[in-house]
Amino acid sequence: MWNYEKKLEYPVKIHNPNPALAKIIVSQLGGPHGELGASMRYLSQRYSMPNNKVIGLLTDIGTEELAHLEMVSAILYQLTKDMSIDDIKKAGYDTYFVDHTAGVYPQFASGTPFTASTFSSTGDAIADLNEDLAAEQKARLSYDNLLRLIDDPEVRDPIKYLREREVVHYQRFGEGLRSVLDQLDSKNFYAFNPSFDKKK
Amino acid sequence: MNDKMKTLKRVQMYSFCMTEATLYLDTHPTCKQALEYFKQMRMAYEKAYDEYVRKYGPLKASDVDCDAQEWTWIKGPWPWMNEEGKKNVEL
Numbered sequence: 001m002w003n004y005e006k007k008l009e010y011p012v013k014i015h016n017p018n019p020a021l022a023k024i025i026v027s028q029l030g031g032p033h034g035e036l037g038a039s040m041r042y043l044s045q046r047y048s049m050p051n052n053k054v055i056g057l058l059t060d061i062g063t064e065e066l067a068h069l070e071m072v073s074a075i076l077y078q079l080t081k082d083m084s085i086d087d088i089k090k091a092g093y094d095t096y097f098v099d100h101t102a103g104v105y106p107q108f109a110s111g112t113p114f115t116a117s118t119f120s121s122t123g124d125a126i127a128d129l130n131e132d133l134a135a136e137q138k139a140r141l142s143y144d145n146l147l148r149l150i151d152d153p154e155v156r157d158p159i160k161y162l163r164e165r166e167v168v169h170y171q172r173f174g175e176g177l178r179s180v181l182d183q184l185d186s187k188n189f190y191a192f193n194p195s196f197d198k199k200k
Numbered sequence: 201m202n203d204k205m206k207t208l209k210r211v212q213m214y215s216f217c218m219t220e221a222t223l224y225l226d227t228h229p230t231c232k233q234a235l236e237y238f239k240q241m242r243m244a245y246e247k248a249y250d251e252y253v254r255k256y257g258p259l260k261a262s263d264v265d266c267d268a269q270e271w272t273w274i275k276g277p278w279p280w281m282n283e284e285g286k287k288n289v290e291l
Contacts, residue, residue, distance in 0.1 A: 001215075001279075047280060052274040052275065052276050052278075053274060055274070055276070055278055056273060056274035059278075060261065
């Protein structure tokens with residue numbers, strides 16, 4: 001089970017409202033490489049994992065992604081807290097505003113609502129862990145793209161932290177995948193569907 | 201039911217009592233009776249929790265005994281596993 005701690009994993013302190021930035025950062029909440037998909041991906045996949053290292057890893061990274069979901073939400077909240085109607089119009093935030101006002105809603109930057117079709121849970125450890133490696137790289141590049149678009153150092157700071165965590169997760173998933181590959185016998189050289197067939 | 205399961209059951213029971221009281225207190229933050237109930241349940245919970253962790257290992261990663269020879273956090277079985285699941289995940 002889970003318990004809530006009343007603190008952010010890393011502080012978010014943004015003083016200047018900027019709905020133009022919220023419009024693009026929202027993708028890291030509910031977009032194709034966002035934190036909601038990341039946490040749901042890992043917390044769904046852990047049940048079919050074949051060893052305790054990767055079960056632990058998916059549990060703990062999936063949990064950390066929930067903390068990142070809260071950090072991105074805090075960034076969005078602070079960027080849209082005191083915005084004026086003029087700010088909204090100038091930033092092109094009107095299309096979000098009409099449905100959500102200054103509410104926090106998980107969606108792609110393009111407006112598509114969060115969808116579980118952004119991730120898989122295949123029941124196959126090798127397929128899943130390869131997806132997880134790609135997912136961490138995709139999240140990392142999304143944060144890199146955001147950093148190319150953001151000037152405000154108060155917004156860049158937590159984004160840089162989140163980017164760095166993707167890099168660390170990628171390293172750990174690489175080790176997790178290696179531990180699963182090491183479990184395969186020599187007949188399974190091509191690593192086909194090991195989780196399912198070996199129980200027969 | 202073995203002692204491990206009995207101790208865990210007590211942790212789950214007092215934990216649920218606190219969950220339930222938390223929701224009530226969220227909407228009744230000045231209710232003295234509920235505050236006292238929460239206090240009693242928390243004392244019982246902490247006692248059961250400490251006993252479980254001492255005898256059977258961590259419930260949170262931060263409970264881990266660092267003087268042990270390895271990181272016991274990832275030791276199975278995981279909470280969703282029955283005996284069958286335990287056998288399939290050994291490493």
